[in-house]
Amino acid sequence: MANKLIVAPAPHVQTSQSTACIMRDVVIALMPALVVSTIVFGVDVLRVTAISVAACVVFEFLIQKFFVNGPLTISNWSAVVTGVLLAFNLPASIPWWIVVIGAFVAIAIAKMTFGGLGKNPFNPALVGRVFLLIAYPVQMTTWPMPVQGAFDALSGATPLAAVKHGAVGPDALGVQDLLLGNMPGSLGEVAALALLLGFVYLLWRRVITWHIPVTILATMALFAFFVALGTKGTENPALLWQLPLFHVLAGGAILGSVFMATDYSTSPMTVKGGVIFAVGIGVVTMLIRLWGAYPEGMSFAILMMNACVPLINKYVKPKRFGVK
Amino acid sequence: MKTFPIGGVHPSANKLSCAKPIEVLPLPEAVNIPLAQHIGAPAVAKVAKGDKVLTGQLIAEAGSFMSANIHSPISGTVTAVDMVPNGQGLRQMMITIKREGDEWAEGIDRSDKLVRECSLSAQEIIARIKEAGIVGMGGATFPTHVKLSIPAGKKAECLIINGVECEPYLTSDHRMMLEHGEEMVVGVTILMKAVGVGKAYIGIENNKPDAIAHLSKIAAQYKGIEVVPLKVRYPQGGEKQLIAAVTGRQVPPPPALPIDIGAVVCNASTTFAVYQAVQKRMPLIQRVVTITGKNLREPRNLLTRMGTPVSALIAAAGGLPENAGKVINGGPMMGRAMVNLDSPVTKGCSGITVLSERDARRREASQCIKCAKCVSACPMGLEPYFLSKMTQKKNWDELEARMITSCIECGCCQSTCPAYLPLLDWVRLGKQTVMGRIRARAAAAAPKK
Numbered sequence: 001m002a003n004k005l006i007v008a009p010a011p012h013v014q015t016s017q018s019t020a021c022i023m024r025d026v027v028i029a030l031m032p033a034l035v036v037s038t039i040v041f042g043v044d045v046l047r048v049t050a051i052s053v054a055a056c057v058v059f060e061f062l063i064q065k066f067f068v069n070g071p072l073t074i075s076n077w078s079a080v081v082t083g084v085l086l087a088f089n090l091p092a093s094i095p096w097w098i099v100v101i102g103a104f105v106a107i108a109i110a111k112m113t114f115g116g117l118g119k120n121p122f123n124p125a126l127v128g129r130v131f132l133l134i135a136y137p138v139q140m141t142t143w144p145m146p147v148q149g150a151f152d153a154l155s156g157a158t159p160l161a162a163v164k165h166g167a168v169g170p171d172a173l174g175v176q177d178l179l180l181g182n183m184p185g186s187l188g189e190v191a192a193l194a195l196l197l198g199f200v201y202l203l204w205r206r207v208i209t210w211h212i213p214v215t216i217l218a219t220m221a222l223f224a225f226f227v228a229l230g231t232k233g234t235e236n237p238a239l240l241w242q243l244p245l246f247h248v249l250a251g252g253a254i255l256g257s258v259f260m261a262t263d264y265s266t267s268p269m270t271v272k273g274g275v276i277f278a279v280g281i282g283v284v285t286m287l288i289r290l291w292g293a294y295p296e297g298m299s300f301a302i303l304m305m306n307a308c309v310p311l312i313n314k315y316v317k318p319k320r321f322g323v324k
Numbered sequence: 325m326k327t328f329p330i331g332g333v334h335p336s337a338n339k340l341s342c343a344k345p346i347e348v349l350p351l352p353e354a355v356n357i358p359l360a361q362h363i364g365a366p367a368v369a370k371v372a373k374g375d376k377v378l379t380g381q382l383i384a385e386a387g388s389f390m391s392a393n394i395h396s397p398i399s400g401t402v403t404a405v406d407m408v409p410n411g412q413g414l415r416q417m418m419i420t421i422k423r424e425g426d427e428w429a430e431g432i433d434r435s436d437k438l439v440r441e442c443s444l445s446a447q448e449i450i451a452r453i454k455e456a457g458i459v460g461m462g463g464a465t466f467p468t469h470v471k472l473s474i475p476a477g478k479k480a481e482c483l484i485i486n487g488v489e490c491e492p493y494l495t496s497d498h499r500m501m502l503e504h505g506e507e508m509v510v511g512v513t514i515l516m517k518a519v520g521v522g523k524a525y526i527g528i529e530n531n532k533p534d535a536i537a538h539l540s541k542i543a544a545q546y547k548g549i550e551v552v553p554l555k556v557r558y559p560q561g562g563e564k565q566l567i568a569a570v571t572g573r574q575v576p577p578p579p580a581l582p583i584d585i586g587a588v589v590c591n592a593s594t595t596f597a598v599y600q601a602v603q604k605r606m607p608l609i610q611r612v613v614t615i616t617g618k619n620l621r622e623p624r625n626l627l628t629r630m631g632t633p634v635s636a637l638i639a640a641a642g643g644l645p646e647n648a649g650k651v652i653n654g655g656p657m658m659g660r661a662m663v664n665l666d667s668p669v670t671k672g673c674s675g676i677t678v679l680s681e682r683d684a685r686r687r688e689a690s691q692c693i694k695c696a697k698c699v700s701a702c703p704m705g706l707e708p709y710f711l712s713k714m715t716q717k718k719n720w721d722e723l724e725a726r727m728i729t730s731c732i733e734c735g736c737c738q739s740t741c742p743a744y745l746p747l748l749d750w751v752r753l754g755k756q757t758v759m760g761r762i763r764a765r766a767a768a769a770a771p772k773k
Contacts, residue, residue, distance in 0.1 A: 011735030
């Protein structure tokens, strides 16, 4: 027996939370939103998600098999996460071939060209989404109406777009509808409550910390509050809470801040850096939403701040023990 | 509840033997006594082959100030003073003694009678501690008399007793606090006198409520001794972490020492050994060793003579299990994997942990996913992922700038890594290289004699 002893330097314990385990937890955390989305938009949701996941996994497999040396990593579930997140950023009515193109851009261009998981500077799913938004603007902004209880007021536009173009005010949708997802939009952005459930699950499983999501949402709410105050706040005090709440609950704010901005390889390595990164995302999102060309700015904001991450990591160091 | 300010992890405690009272391991037939079982210069052998020795007799003398005396743990005949493989299989100078009975040297009080009063001066106390060969028994094996000799210009403000025992599995300090609390607290008063402070804290993690209650009751009879319950978190037993947890003050980065902020830290079992040395003239020839592991038939806490082969402890716990994969001298976070189970128990050996092959095998490493778990786990506020990468790139200047020499090698980073990267293996290499460069620079800058 003694001649079979294993010898290695300390520590002799390793966590059971492997990379695959973390990625699987992210997929699990996205499931409530998938269920709500399916109820809201019908089985098209499952079609788009299945195509996206399958395409992402297949592209990663093919690239690793035929183009790069090294171990196959599809078993670590990260391609599945990208697949689900990409699908969550698309309308349910999108043609299948656009989904496949998006998956190719996400996996082949945004992820594997940089060396795969952990080395990509930009969030792959968001690169895929933004590519599609620019290349196929019509298909990407044609929103199917919810199966039940459609809103005439919105007439096929997302709440953000409707409010942006002045068709309705931020109070057109009740808080309940925003939370439950009863509105037009991408697969994953309509179910605020289900996404928050996923957020709680990720916190409980210690996959992410609260800092980045909470800071982004708080920054956006604060920004919206001051905008409301500066415009019509004095004549319409209800706007002071309606506008912040609307911006936090509508569109991709929660999906982006909980599931995309917290992506490990594209967010800073320190809590302090994460907070700077998150404030940046919140501010840029609001700037685009209020004064930019697009009704939604979350994707652009996250990608822009992704670009700042190496710089943040260089200059924001953790608090060292014993250094004042 | 108090704890240290940054980082830390929560490994499974696995304190299998915490309810097992201390039992005496039968005396071994022969012992091997390494001359270097402490930090500093090896001791110098005072006996030769063929000499008869008594239990407690000085057999090797401290080689310099930074060194420690060594006494015979048994009585018998010296059969060799030679190179013998240690636990890691490296050959090391050891004195081998074959046991004949158990006859003790003169002047050692072996009774259980509690002696509270100590009329010795600080210098006399330190001299007795030095004479008894006491070193830090938590694992660091720093000579205790050196630690207690406060350098000129520095002043101790408080004494901190380390009863944290944050390593998973190990329970020897826990049992000592429960079963020898009275003596330990007298030891605290002696140490307070030795370093000239009026305040002492005993830090204990709150997963040992029995020890906290027991020592609090005893400490209440003395002036200036306070038991501080601490929130369970590894590596709270690290010297700098414990000082920060108890006093809120942080030791500055190396080369600063705890005394620079007025703190002197002493391990709980060491404190008992100090009592024994000063009040009973008992040299450090035995200690409590936890023999533990999930698959051992009977994990135990055994009072063991120094030099006893580790295999005797394993036998006393029911033998090595069929699926044993790793035997660790110490606990699983900082202990050293052994190749040679015939190697001896030494002053710094607080436990032997046996892991199954499944638990022992390192999992296959994959690519860093930048999850930053190592950064948030590091109790020194370092960036292990970056230090590991820079070591691979041999970027020593960057490593020094990112404070690699602050690393305490606690293993939090590596144990928390989801990609199973050997972070600490690299950081250790980088740290040693950078420290070598700093020493070389200092030597080059020093005026030539």
